[in-house]
Amino acid sequence: MARTLSESQASAVTVAPRPARPGAWAWRSFRTSPIALLGGGFLAIMVALALLAPVLAPWDPQAQELSRRLLPPTWFGGAHPLGTDGVGRDLLSNILFGLRVSLIFGVLSIAISVVLGVGAGVAAGFYRGRLDGFLMRAADMQLSLPFLLVALAAAAVWGRGLYKLVIVVGVIGWAEFARTVRGSTLSVREKEFVEAARALGAVDRRIMLRHILPNVMTPVIVLISVALPRVIVTEATLSFLGLGVPLTTPSLGLLIDGGYKYLFSGAWWPSIMPGLALMFLVVGINLVGDWVRDVLDPRLYQRR
């Protein structure tokens, strides 16, 4: 099912014709694609806002001032441009720090997924046999359940904490990477250069790291572009459900959860604003991701 899709993609990717200078070619395609430029600009702004949060934030995100509860946005000028939340915290400052948490969360947990998944995928595809059977059955089993549900179960059990959640979501993400990388490894390991390396006396580890790994990374990059937005939204969703990060962490999901009870008293900004920021971040990633898929997907590449 899903496997046939990703495996066909994976094997197609490994036979892709490689441009002579991939870096220069990618940059040219980036510059000339309006979608990529728009998405790249969007993403750059959101990342800059997140990284510069400590400098840009006008207030301490945790500072509560009950006399300033639920102040409406003043937009340009005024002490609280985006207003304040139900306990009198500055919304703009919280959103900036929340974006930071979202980004850190996404990058770290994807890093864990990639390391585990690529490692398992290369090992399974290279050694095959029992290891392969075990790993792939485990991946199949996990992938037959939706990501959010597995993450929810794991988070409910391990408890709250930003880094605990990073690890949980990162570990859960291994399966997709492993399955795709295994597919590519199966075809790469039959190539002549692998045989040549072996004839020259290279040990298994060297073959896997130096010869197979660089040749299976293309589908991994495509998968990252799909997985990153999902992981970021998963953190926000779990935090919204009360199963994510602790209340003291400035997470966008927690902000939305905290603001949502004031909706009926007419204060829409504490819940709508953080969601808008989250959406802008994800739109940026998705636009860049669309471009990445266009560039790296060989079927589209050949059609052009």
Add this chain to the structure above:
Amino acid sequence: MTRFLLNRLAQMLGVFLVISLVIFMLLVMTGDPIELLLPPASGIDQIEAMRRQLGLDQPWYVQYGKFLRSALRGDLGTSFYFHEPAIRLVLQRLPASLELVVWTMIVSTVVAIPLGVIAASRPHSWFDRAVLIGSLVGISAPTFWIGIVLIALFVVALNVFPSSGRGSWEHLVLPVTTLAFYRLALFVRLIRAGMLDVLSQDYIRTARAKGLFERMVVYRHALKNTLIPFVTIGGIQMGGLIAFAIVTEKIFAWPGMGRLLLISLERLDYPVVVAYAIVTAALFVVINLTVDVLYAFIDPRIRYE
């Protein structure tokens, strides 16, 4: 086909066992529900009596063995909190959750097919661009936030739909729209991409060359071949909907099994959580098998060994 289905069922039984074991062990590791069940001033004797009564004084493997034996008889334990059979609690709330899932699938498919087809038959038109931008927003906006935006617009500002509860079709509108947002966007993208792919193939040119109406070419000849990958993704999305229904049920106070799960997780009500997991796993078996059968039905080239 029969053998294939039997194989699939056996495989899924294995998934069942593993899921129940994993969830059971994780829950036993998590914590002790006793503190949450008894009044804070209870004495040691009371706590010990309660623990024995619930069987929590035994090691985890004895608890799991007992659980499995009664599970085979269809008994998944009694809720610590409601004092009712856990499986009954979950099954009572299943129809409400399925109502959301099924309506969401219907709405998003019925809306996505014409949008995707029209967009693909006029690439780069303003309609195509509008559909693409809309679908980008749809796949990027978090589901739970969409729900809140809809409440802000249609409940607080316009007051046209109820914000919570279940009963009439008006109650369905907002939760289903919330859930359908992402699927609709995804389906439109899939159908548009698939149609673009198919419409450039030779047999479509043949169909046009022999003078068929364009509508016939698009809807009869092209759309059919676009639907094959769509069935897979639709199945996966339907599974995902069961997870996202939890979020939607929280926002709209929908009396489904997702809300029951959240409450039970909070109260460490293990039997209900395990019953939820088993019922959900059963739903996935049904969905996956349906997708496999539909597959063979849509594409006669596919034969199962």
